[in-house]
Amino acid sequence: MITEEQRIRAERRSHMFKALAHPMRIFFLEKLREKPWCVCELAAEAGIPKSAASKHLSQLKEAGLVDISKTGTRVEYNLTAPCVLDLAACAEGTVLTNRRRHLGI
Amino acid sequence: MITEEQRIRAERRSHMFKALAHPMRIFFLEKLREKPWCVCELAAEAGIPKSAASKHLSQLKEAGLVDISKTGTRVEYNLTAPCVLDLAACAEGTVLTNRRRHLGI
DNA sequence: TTAAATGTTGCTAAATTCGGAAACAATGTC
DNA sequence: GACATTGTTTCCGAATTTAGCAACATTTAA
Numbered sequence: 001m002i003t004e005e006q007r008i009r010a011e012r013r014s015h016m017f018k019a020l021a022h023p024m025r026i027f028f029l030e031k032l033r034e035k036p037w038c039v040c041e042l043a044a045e046a047g048i049p050k051s052a053a054s055k056h057l058s059q060l061k062e063a064g065l066v067d068i069s070k071t072g073t074r075v076e077y078n079l080t081a082p083c084v085l086d087l088a089a090c091a092e093g094t095v096l097t098n099r100r101r102h103l104g105i
Numbered sequence: 106m107i108t109e110e111q112r113i114r115a116e117r118r119s120h121m122f123k124a125l126a127h128p129m130r131i132f133f134l135e136k137l138r139e140k141p142w143c144v145c146e147l148a149a150e151a152g153i154p155k156s157a158a159s160k161h162l163s164q165l166k167e168a169g170l171v172d173i174s175k176t177g178t179r180v181e182y183n184l185t186a187p188c189v190l191d192l193a194a195c196a197e198g199t200v201l202t203n204r205r206r207h208l209g210i
Numbered sequence: 211t212t213a214a215a216t217g218t219t220g221c222t223a224a225a226t227t228c229g230g231a232a233a234c235a236a237t238g239t240c
Numbered sequence: 241g242a243c244a245t246t247g248t249t250t251c252c253g254a255a256t257t258t259a260g261c262a263a264c265a266t267t268t269a270a
Contacts, residue, residue, distance in 0.1 A: 002132065002151055009197070010128035010135070016196040017131075020122035022228090023115040027107060030115070039247060046107055052229060054247055064199055073237045073246040081199040087192035088118055094186040095121060095169035127258090144217060157259065159217055178216040178267045 019063035020084070024048070025056050028077075029085060032066060036078040124168035129153070130161050131193065133182075137171060138190055141183040 019025060028042055037045075043053035057077050060066045067080045079085075124130065133147055142150075148158035162182050165171045172185045184190075 006132060007128070010131040013193045013197050014126055014128045014131045016199070017122050017125035021119055021126040023112070023119045026115040026119050027111060049230065050247070075247060083195045084192070084199065087188065087195055091121060091186055091189045091192055092118055094188060098169050098185045154260065155217070180217065
């Protein structure tokens, strides 16, 4: 049987992965690796309305992956957990290697 | 503007995170860290019908995170990318740290 | 052959997420 | 004050995901 602790733990971990489970949010995180960006800049870069960008960034913030600093009306988002992107790269590499192996080296 | 390469890359990565974005699938991966398990065992451990377990495991396999080996009617699932679980640990740590900081250190 | 055990797939309803437009709030500028 | 800029929130329809049950396929055992 699954214990309460295990349930909480899995819940907590999957929560962050939910935040990462969208191409646009991955794109934003990669941009934020370079430097901080504001909402309208990221929206322009991605070619989507700022409301959509704001919502995606809000999810990332809620998950603790990014942080903000306001100056005037401008809201700058910056990366707080670079390790996530590093490990994402590792995971992707493993998956790709595995897929190649599965197809016959 | 967003390049085609960036789009593909973000798509590929978010796909992997989608597979991780469910408590039950996280739970399964943690179990698979110990040893290989078959579908009905994991279903019993989690207290869900085997059809649901099969579908979750199928998603993990499709993402390249697990692998199978059949013997008779039994299908054993095993972990292919242990570093993914490190990613989960990092994610959890980030969430907790951020939450504490957000509440005022 | 019949039955049991194991997995997968189809189906439908419920829940969740997503996208875009508009309304709204807050700040800075003229 | 009037207006522009920047972000957030709300609303709603569309798309996706999920859960549970039944049906089905495959292999093993009696």
